[in-house]
Amino acid sequence: MFRLALKMLLGDRAKYAMLIGGLAFATLLMMQQSAVFLGxxxxxxxHLRNIRAPIWVGDAKVEQANEVKAMRDTEVNRVRSVPGVDWAVPLFFTILQSRLQDGNFKPVMIVGLDTATLVGRPALMLKGRLEDVRLPNAVIIDDLAVQRxxxxxxxxxxxxDVFEINDKEARIVGICKAERHFFGYPYIFTTFDQARxxxxxxxxxxxxxxxxxIKGRSAVDVAKAIRAETGLAAYDENGFGWATIWWYVRNTGIPMSFGTTILLGFIVGIVICGQTFYLFVLDNLRHLGALKAMGASNFTIATMLLLQAMTVGVVGFGIGAxxxxxxxFGVLDKGMPPFMMPWQLPVGTFIVIMVICVFAAVLGILRIWKVEPAIVFRG
Amino acid sequence: MNNGATNTNGNGYTLAVHVRGVTKTFGKGEAAVQALKGVDFDVRQGEMLMIVGPSGCGKTTLLSVIAGTLEFENGEIDVFNHSLHSLKPREVTAFRKRTVGFIFQQFNLIPTLTLVENVSVPLLINGVGWREAEERSAAILAKLGLAGRERNTPAQLSGGQQQRVAIARALVHEPRMVICDEPTSALDKDTGQQIMEQLRDIARHPERCVIVVTHDNRVFKFADRMTEMEDGRVQRVHENPERISEPLNH
Structure with missing residues (x-):
């Protein structure tokens, strides 16, 4: 009977195409918008991936990674004195204007690394030597800075090459790879002293x-100890990441904006799929009634409808995904717009598409469930 | 539920269908319409019985309740020893699956399936495997003169050929009772005659009966007996002596 169900579905090409198209579009809308949102x-x-450290300590009022509330230099020593801290180094970051050769100005993100240890240094050097950043006026720029x-x-x-940062000469000693920042500004790495x-x-x-x-202590525990001892805001890397994301979710319209589009994708899916599948059932009502008359149980017919709905769901999802x-692939090379697709995203979208399909099938099942087999005898 | 007994009437015929005092009402209150008002009639094994009468007299309703596709309120219906009045809905479905073959006025062939697939439907419902179902369906299509057209779709056939496919579908699982609702109304005279001849041959089987509801007086001559209905009741039953004397096909 399942093969029969599929042949009935595939035979009605117009509705099949409509169902597939609707679900593919819904999948594309939900998945693409979610991927851009996650990106x-x-x-x-x-910041957390470009300047890597297990524990981040900021002013007590700092809530997220992109927030700078300057502290006194002595806070470094206070952190170092907390039991469980292996090492602690200062980091400076700010946004400054750099002057281009054509006279224009572009904002850049200056990151000042601890001169002795260079903790927070870029993960991947494309050109030049990292150690040269200790030279006077030396900077390491990321690939986005090269472009901008x-x-x-x-x-x-x-x-x-040299260029100007805040009217001061900066000499490029290296080019590195860095992940793009939310603000869209290029990274310029230098030493803590030079940055100042x-x-x-x-x-x-x-x-x-x-x-x-220190070895044997978790970053979470030590961050908690730093908070307790110094009154500063201290986070482990993962916790700081989530705190940052939640800050943006709470304080910006970004989730609402993307959420609306994703919801529209869901509604488009449910309306097109629900309506078309219901029409498909109505068009086949006499045939389904005939199947009931010939002894097919409601359960068998419900299973057939579910199979049909799931089939269009899988095909539509496949095309949309x-x-x-x-x-x-198209945007990752360009880096714009942001795009991130963890495995949970296709799995979640697939489940949503299946929910839409089951909903559509249930509409049809409810209709056919009530049909008396005797319908086939009516003109 | 099969009670195991064999019904016979006073004339010694073995009964296929035994209907007593059946009532059926559609709607409620003032809008209620009583379609069957205590119907009594029998169908013998090996006969083709026609139910005739004016529109709205209850023919199709009677056919529906005998086929187990419509519930009735009062009375008793026994079909090949299945007491429909005492069966649960699931048992009625199983009864239809095994015992009844249907031929509909509008054929009700599924347009997206090939002929062999359409004919296979009752077998598939009965749990027969796809390959065996197709083999049996192809064989019966060949018997009905449609060899070589198994992979056609219904739209590629004439009305008469489509009705023959419907007959094949009704017979492929060897049901004991074949129910036909206006089988010739969508066909021209000659094709209608051919179809009725085929149905008559099907009926001439000792453990089968064919019940035909029709308006078409051109095909009355094919009936063994005719039950005339009026206003929800059986008014008269006519015997066709010429047909009764014909031997049964074994």
Whole structure:
């Protein structure tokens, strides 16, 4: 009977195409928008992956990774004195203007690393030597900076080139790979002291303290101890990431905006699929009634309808997911818009599509359940 | 439920269908319409019985309750020793699956399936495997003159050929009772005659009966007996002596 059900479904090509199209579109809308949303959320935590440290300590009022509330330099020592802390180093970051050769200005994200240890250094150097960042006026720029700051030049910025940051000369000693940040500004890595020289002088110039627990202690425990001892905000890397994401969810319209589109995808799916599948059942009501008359039970017919709905669900999802992946490949090279597709996303979307299909099938099942087999004798 | 007894009437015929005092009402209150008002009649094994009468007299309703496709309120219906009045809905479904073959006025062939697939439906419902079902269906299609057209769809056939496919579908699982609702109303005279001849041959089987509801007086001559209905009751039963004398096919 299942083969029969599939042949009935595939035979009605117009409705089959409509169902597949609707579900593929719904899948594409839900999955692509979710992937862009997740990509955007991952951008908000790119600091944590570009400047890697087990524990992040900031001002007591710091709630997320992109927030800078300057602290006194002495806070580094207070953190170092907390039992369970293996090491702690200062980090400075701020946003400054860099001047391009064509006279334009572009904002850049300056990251000042501890000069001795270079903790927080870029994970992947594309050109140059990391250690050279200790030289006077030296900076390491990321690949986005090469792209953004080369405007007005005959050839892209290279190791050895100079440009201006806040009216001060900066010499490129390396080019690194960095994940793009939510603000969209390029990363410029330099030493803590040099970064302070680039920046306007203020009373407090310590942005973050990066720390690590001693062996045998978890970062979560030590962060808790730092909070208790110093009154500063201390997070383990994972906790800081989630705190950042939740901050953006709570305080921006981003989730609402994406959520609305994703909801629209769900509604489009449920309306198109529900309506078309119901029409399919209505069109086949006499035939399904004939099957009932010939002895097919309601259960058998319900199973047939479920199989038909699930089949269009799987095919529609496959097409929609394929298109989303193609979109992903298309944008990942360019880096815009953000795109992130963890395995949970296709699995979750598949479940949602199946829920839509089951809903559509149930509408049909309820209709056919009430049909008396004697309908086939009526003209 | 099969009570195991064999019904016979006073004339010694073995009964296939035994209907007594059956009533059926549609709607409720003032809108209620009583379609069957205590119907009594029998169908013998090996005969083709026609139910005739004006529109709205209850023919199709009677056919529906005998076939087990419509519930009735009062009375008794025994079909090949299955007491429909005492069966649960699930048992009625099983009864229809095994005992009844249907031929509908509009054929009710599924347009997206091939002929062999359409004919296979009752076998598949009865749990027969796909391959065996197709083999048996192809064989019966060949018997009915449709060899070589198994992979056609209903739309590629004439009305008469479609009705022959419907006959094949009604017979493929060897049911004991074949129910026909206006089988010739959508056909021209000659095709209708051919179809009725085939149905008559099907009925001439000692453990089978064919019940035909029809308006078409051109085919009355094919009936062994005719039950005339009016206003929800059986008014008269006519015997066709010429037909009764014909031997049964074994």
């Amino acid at each position: 955007l959320m991952s951008w908000t935590t790119s 700051l080369s405007a007005g030049r005959k050839k892209p910025l290279e190791v050895g 020289l680039f920046s306007p002088k203020t009373r407090k110039m310590l942005s973050i303290v990066l720390a690590s627990p 394929g298109l989303t992946v193609l979109f992903g």
